[in-house]
Amino acid sequence: MTLQTTLYMCVAGLINALALLVYAPLLDGIGRKIKARIQRRKGPSVMQTIYDLRKLYGIRAIVDGLAGNYARYAPALSMALAVMAALMIPSFLPSSTYCDLIIAAYLLIAVTVAQTYASLSMSIPYSVIGGCREASIMMASELCFAGAIASIAAAYGTLYVWRASPIIRLESLKPSMIIAAGVLSIVAYVESMNLPFEISEAEPELAGGTMIGYGGRSLALVMHSAMIRKALFISFVLDLLFPWRALGAGLPGIALRIIVFTVLLTGAYVVMSMLNAVYGRYTPGQALRTLKRVGIASIAAVILASIGY
Amino acid sequence: MEIAQLITYFLIAPVPILLIPVLLLWRKRVLYIGSSLLACISSMIILVLGVFGILVSKPIVYVFPWFNIQMSTHPYWFYFPVILGIDKISSYFLIILGIVSLTSSIYMHGYYASLKRKGEVTRLVLSYPLLILFMYLVIIVQSLFWFLVFWEVMGFTTQLLIASSMKRGGVVSAMKYYLLTKGPAELMIAGGIVSIIISSGDASYATVAHVLKSLVGHNLLATIVAPGLFLAGLMAKIGLIPLHSWVPEAYGESPTMASSLLSGAASKIGVYMLFRLFMYFLPPVFVWGIVLSVFGTATLIYGTLNALRQYDSKRLLAYHSMGQLGYVVLAIGASIYLASYQPCNALLSTVAAAAALYHAFNHSLFKTLLFMSAGAAEYALNERSLDLLGGLGRMMPLTSLVALIASFSISGLPPFNGFVSKWMIYSSTMPCSGLLPVCGFAAMFISSVTSASFMKYYTSVFGRPAFRSPGEVREPLSMVTAMMILACLCVLFGVAPFIPLMMIGHSLRGTWLHQPFPQGLVPVINGVALNPSIIIAAVVFPLSGLIYDVAIRDRTRTVPGWFCGAKKIVARTMPQPRHYFDEYESVFSEIYVIGDTIHSGLIKTGHFVKSILQRKSFVFEAPLFMALLASLLILILLIIGLLQGVLPG
Amino acid sequence: MVASRLAFIKEVVGKPVTEQYPYKAVAVPEGFRGKPVIDPAKCLGCGACANACPPGALSIHDEDGYRVLRLFLGRCIFCGRCQEVCPVGALRLTREFELASTSRDDLVQEVRLVLEKCSMCGKPVATRREIVFVEQMLPADQRWLVHLCPECRALVSAKIIGYVRGCNR
C-alpha cells in the first residue's frame, strides 16, 4: 500500500467522521419528523435534535454521584470509539479499503459495550435493568450479526468489506447471501434502538433506562455517540449490500457515491422511522425470542455458505 | 564459549526456590518478604531463560549422562536419559510461566495478610514453590518419560496448593481434581506416552518428532491410539469438556495466587504439551484438526455460557478460563485442519497457530490479572458473591482500573490484546469452507457473551455503590504492582502486537508449518506492518482523554440517583447480578441443556469424591492411587505390547 | 402482518391536526362558560350571586357607606350559577377564557354601590338601586317602608298598629 493511498484513507476517514458528527443528529431529526407526520402531528423541525444536543453540550456534565469512577469516563470513551468507527467504516467516502468485517463489527459493538458498562455501574435500578436488557439484546443480536459475517467471509473467502461487497451478486447468486442480507438489515434495525426492540430505554417502566444516570454534557456525548453508531451500522450494511464498484472509480465515481450513499442512508432512516411508528414495544423476552429466530436463520446461512451455497 | 552452552548450566538456576519453606523458621515478616523475594528471583530466572531461548539460534540441550538406566538389548527395550533443554516452543511457554509466577509472587506478599486460617500459610509456602519448580521442569524436560514423572509431581503439588486453605470446598475440589486429572487422565497420558515410546522406540523429543512423522499414516498406534490417549489426558488438564468439572471448583475454591497460577500457567502447560504433540511430533492429521476444533468450540460455548450464569466472582472467572482455553484449542485445531485440508489457504494455518500461541499468552495475562482483582475484592470485603460485592471502584481506584483493562481485554475490545488474538482466530477460521466457519461464528458470538458477562463482573464488583462500607481499605502496594505489570502487558500486547508475534514467529519454526509467520496478514504501508489496533489505540486513547479533559473532568456535577421521588436505601433497590441475564438464559435455555446433562453426570463424581472425603483426608489416599496407577500402567504396557504384535509395521 | 402495518399507516395518515394555538385563535361554541363579568350599571348589590356561588368567588360586604360586590376569578369555577340567580341579568358569562395574568389584581372585579341610610336611625339599609328596584314592585302607599331599616320598620309598623287599635299611652 503506497503513501498516497494511506493519506487518502486518513483524509477520507476524517471527512466521513466530521460529516457523520453533523449528519447523524440531522437524520435523527428527520426520523422524528417522519414519525410525527405518521401520527398526524406537525412535529419538531428536522434540526430539533441538533438544537437539543447543542443545548445539552452547553450544560456542564451531570452524573450519578454514587456510580463507579468509570461512569464519568464512559461518555468520552464511547464518543471516541464512535469517531474511530466513523474513521474506519466507509460511509460517505470509500475510506479505508482494508476495513475488515471483524474490526467494523467490533468497533460498532464496542460503543454499546462502553456505554453499557456505565449504565450498569449506576446506583439507579432503572439504569441497571436497562443495562441488563441492553446487554441481553446485544448478545442475541450478535448471534445474528456473527452469523451474517461468518457466512459472508465463508462465501467469498475474505474479510475485507470492499472485497465482499456486494454480497448479493446476480452473476453468482447464493442463497446464503440472501439470508445474510436479510439478517444484516434486521440486526441494523434492532441495534439502532427502534421499536419494537427499544426496550433498554423503555419509558413506561424504566423511565429512560440506560441514559438516566447522565445529564448535561455527558448525556449529550452518550446520545451523540449512539446516533453516530446507529448511522454507521446502517452505512456498514449499505456498504455490504450496494454494488459500489458499479459506480466507477475516480472523482465522478466518488461524487456519485456520495450522492447515492446520502440518498440511501436517508431513505433507510425514513423506512425505519415509519416501521418504528407502527409497532408497539416488545417485552425483553419477546425481543430475545424474535432475535433467536433470526439467529437460527443466520446459522443456516453460515452452514450454507460453508458448503459453498 | 558459546552462549547456548553457557545457558545450559543455568537450566538448574530456578531450583533455589526450594529454599522458601526454610523461611518458615523465621518470623512472619521475614517469611513474607523472603518467600516472595525468592519466588520472584527464580521466576525472573525462568523469564530470562525463556527470553534467551527465543534469542539464541541453537536449541539448548543438556543431557545428564550419569542417569541412564541401562536395560537388556531386546528390540523393544530402551533407556531413558534425563534430557533438559530449551527449544523455541518451550521458551515461549517459559516466558508465560515466568511472567505469571513473577507477578503472582509479587502479589503473594500482600496477599499473605488475608490468609487467616491456621497453617494456611505453611501449606501455601510448602506447595507454591514446588508447583512453580515442577511446572518449569515439565516445560524444559525433553524426554517423554521424565515428562511423565514431573507431570505427576506437578499434579500432586497442584493438588496440595488447591487444598492449602483447608476449607471444605477447597479439599473437595482438590479431590475432584485428583480423581479427574490423576486417575483416568494420568493413565491415558501414560498410555499415550508409552505407546508413543513403543512406536518410536525412544523417549527424547527429537527422536520422537523425527520418527512419528514417518510412522503416521500406516501405523494405527502412532496415528490414532497414542495421540488419542495423550489428547484425552491433556483435555482433563486443560479442562476441555467433558473433563472440565474440576475447573470451576479448583479455581474457585483455591487461594487467589493458586487460582491465578493454575489458570495462568498450569493450564498453559497442557496447551504446551498439546501444541508440542500436534505441531511438533505429529504431522497435520485432518481428523485431529476436526476433533480439536470441535472440542475447542464446544468448550468455549459451554464454558462461557455457564460463566454467564455464575454469581461467585471466582467461579465466573474459572468458567471463563475454560472458555478462553477453548479458543486456544480451537485455533490449534484450525491450524491442523487448514494445513491438512487442501481447499483452504495454507497461509491461514500459520495464522491460526500463531493465534493459538498469542491467545494462550493473552489469556495468561488477563486471566491472572482478573483473578488477582477478584482476590483484591475478597481481601477488601472478604466476600466472593457478586450480589454482595460492590463499590470498590471508589476505595481501590487502581485495582478497578486494571480490572477494567482486563475486562476489556478478555471481551476482545479493541485496542486491547484480546482483540488482536481473537481477530486472528476469526480471520483464520472464517474465510474458508467446511467446518471452520461455523466454529469461527460460534467463537465470535461467544465473545459477545464474554463481554456481557464481564460487564456483570466488573460493574458489580467495582461499579455499583457499596452495600456495606468495608471501613478503611487500602490496596497493598505489592498487589497493585503485580496487577499493574500485567495490565501494562495487556495494553502493550494489544497496541504493539509485533512483539509477541515476533516471538511466536520464532517459536513456530520447527513445526511442520513451512512458511514463516506472514507480515502480510496486516496491511503493510511502505514496508511497515500496520496493525489496526495501533491505529485504534492512537485514536481512541488520546481522543477520549481529550474529550474527558475538555468536557467532563473538572466540570462534572454529581447528583444523587433518582428513585421516582421515593428516597430509598440504595443497596436494597439494586437488582441482583445473579438475575441480570435471567431473561436471556430462559430464552436461550436450549444451549444450556446439553452442558447441564454433562454436568449432572459429573455431579455423581462429586458425590463419590465426598464419600471418599468423609472417610479419609485426601493425602492418605494419594499413595493408594499411585499404586493403582502403577499397576494399571503395567497393564496398559502389556496390552499395547500385544497390540504391537498384532498391528502391521 | 406487513399488510396490516401498511393498512394501519393508510388508516391513520393524513394532514397534521396540530393547532398552532397561541398564534392561532381557537373558536369556542355558543354558550361556552367563560369569564364572568359584572355589569356595574345593572347590578343591584342584592347578593343573590354571592349566596349561590359554590367556591365563594363572589363575596359581598359593606364598607363606609358602600356595598362592595367582589368577584375573584382565581376561585371561579365558571359554573354560571351567578348568571342564573341574578334578578336583573347584571352577571353573565362571556366566551373569553384566556385569563392568564401576571398580576393578581387583573383577576378581581369590584362593584361599589351607594348604600341608602335608614330615614329614621340612619343605619345603612340597602343599596339605592335595590331600594328603587323593590319600590316599583310595591303598591304606592307602602313604598316609604322600603327606606327604613328592618328594626325601624318593625317599630314603626308596631306603632301604626297600636294607633289603629286606639290604645296609645
Next chain:
Amino acid sequence: MRCDEFISRYDLENAVCLDERLVLVKAENTTEVSEKLLSLSPRYSTCVGIDYRPINRSYLVHHVLALDKYGLYLVLEARAHDPDPVVESITNLFPAANWHEREVMDMLGIKFIGHPEPYRLILPDDWPEKVYPLRKDYPYDRKPVELAEILERPTPRNYTVSIRRGSSVSEAEIPLGPYHPALHEPEYYELVIEGERIVEARYRGFFVHRGMEKLAESRLTVNQVAFLAERICGICGYTHATAYCQAVEEAADIEVPARAEYIRGILLEIERLHSHLLWFGVAFHLLGFDTGFMATWRLREKIMDLAELLTGNRKTYGLNLVGGVRRDIDESKAHAVLEALDFIEEKFKKLVRLVMGMHEIIARTKNIGILTREDAKKLGAVGPHARASGLDIDVRRDCPYAAYKYVDVSVPVMDGCDVLSRILVRFEEIIESVRLIRVFLREMPKGGLMAEYDDIPGLRIGIGVTEAPRGEDIHYVVTGRENKIYRWRPRAPSYMNLATVPHMLVGEKLANAPIIIASIDPCFSCTDHVVVIDRSSRKKIPLEKALRET
C-alpha cells in the same frame, strides 16, 4: 324486587325500608347478621362512619351491601358509643371491607374489633394520634401540627396491600412512583423483582387528599356540593355529580322530570365515551404504541368538542343540580351529536380492528395480569375490570337510574380475566354507549328540566349509585337541617379496583407492570379525595421509616 317483599321473604328482624331499593337493617350483633346475609351473596360496597353524637350521643357505622341480583342496596347499621367507640369488624366475612373500615378508623376513630390489619390507611404518617378529622367537633379549617413529637413515634407499617408468592434468596426493590412516567398521578408501588420477574408488590396510596367530605359537611349548601362532587375526578366528574344529586333526591323524595333524566343519561354516556377513549390512548402509550395513542386521542378530541357544545365546557360539565339539569339539548345540538357519533364509531372500530391484528400488542395483553373470578368477587372489583373477570354486574342494568330506567342496557362480559379482555370489554362498552346516546336522543320526551321542591328535610338517608366508566360509583348522603348536608361519603370505583392490582402484579414481568396497573383504569384522585387536607411535604420522611422497617 321491591324491598318490602325482600324483607318479608328473608324475614330480617328490625329491618326497615327507606325507599323501594334501600333496606336499613339495625344490627345489635353485626357479624351474626352479616353471616346470615352471606347467603344472599352480597357485594360489599362501602362503609360510612357517622358522628351522630349531636343527635343521640352515639356513632353510627353503616356498611352498604349491594344485592345486585335483587337490584337492592342494604345498609347494615352498627352503633358505637362515647367515649371510645367500638364495633365489630366484618372484614373477615367481606375482605373488601378492609380499606373502608380502616378509613373509618382513621377519620372518626371508631375501633373495629377483629380487623386483620388495623393500620393507618389514609391519614399521613405524621398526623397526630387521637385527632379524628371527620368528627363534628373538629373544625374544617384547622391544620394539625405537633410534628416534632410525631417524628419520634414509630410509624405504623402502612402498606395498603402486600402480596408475596414464592420466596426469593436475593430481592431488589424497584420503586414505581410516587412520581413515575407510567403513573399519571402520585401513587407508590414497590415492586420486589428477581431479574425481570416481580415476586412481591406493595401499594401505598392516598397521597392526593383534598378533604372534600369535611368541606361539604361544614361550609357548602346542598346545591353547591353538586359542583364540589363534580370535582372529585377530572375524568368521570359528572357521574359523581349525578350520583350525589340522586342521593339527595332519593333522601328528599324529589321527582326529577323525565327529560332531565334523559339529558343526564346522554351526558353520562358521553363522559363514558371520553373516559374509555382516553384510557385506550393511555394503554397504547404504555404498550409503546404511540401512534395508536395519538389516533385514539384525536377521536377523544371530538367528544370533548361535543361536551363543550352541550354543556359549555370541555370536561367539568357542571350541569347537575338537585332536582334536575341546567341546560336543554335542542335539535341542532342533537344533530351535531349524532353526526360526531357516526364518525367516531366508524373510525374507532377500524382502528381497534387493526390494532388487534398486531401480534406484539396481543402478546403483551393476552394472559397478562390475571385476576380470577373468585379474587375479583372477594375483593369486590367493579366495572369493566370485574366484567372482564366474568362478573356480570352493571348498575345501569341491575339498579337502573336516570334514563336507564327507560331503555335496557346490554352488558358485555368476558372471562379472559386478563388485560386483553379488559381492553375488549371497554371496546364493547364504547359501541354500546354510542348506541345508547342515539336511543336517548331519539326517545327524549318534552318537558321541564328542574323539579319543583321546597326545603330538604333533615336527617334522611339517601344513596345515589351510578355506573361510572370505571364501575359502580356510590354516594351516601345524610341530609342536614337548613339546606345543608350532615354526612356525605362518596366512594369511587377505583377504591375497590386498586386493591386488586398487587394480586395481578405478582409473578408478572416488570415490563408488563405499567399496563397491568393501567388496565384497571385507576383514578387515584377519585379514590383519594375523601380525606382531610394535609401537607404533602411532610409525607416522605415517615414513609421512609415505614419502608425501612418493612
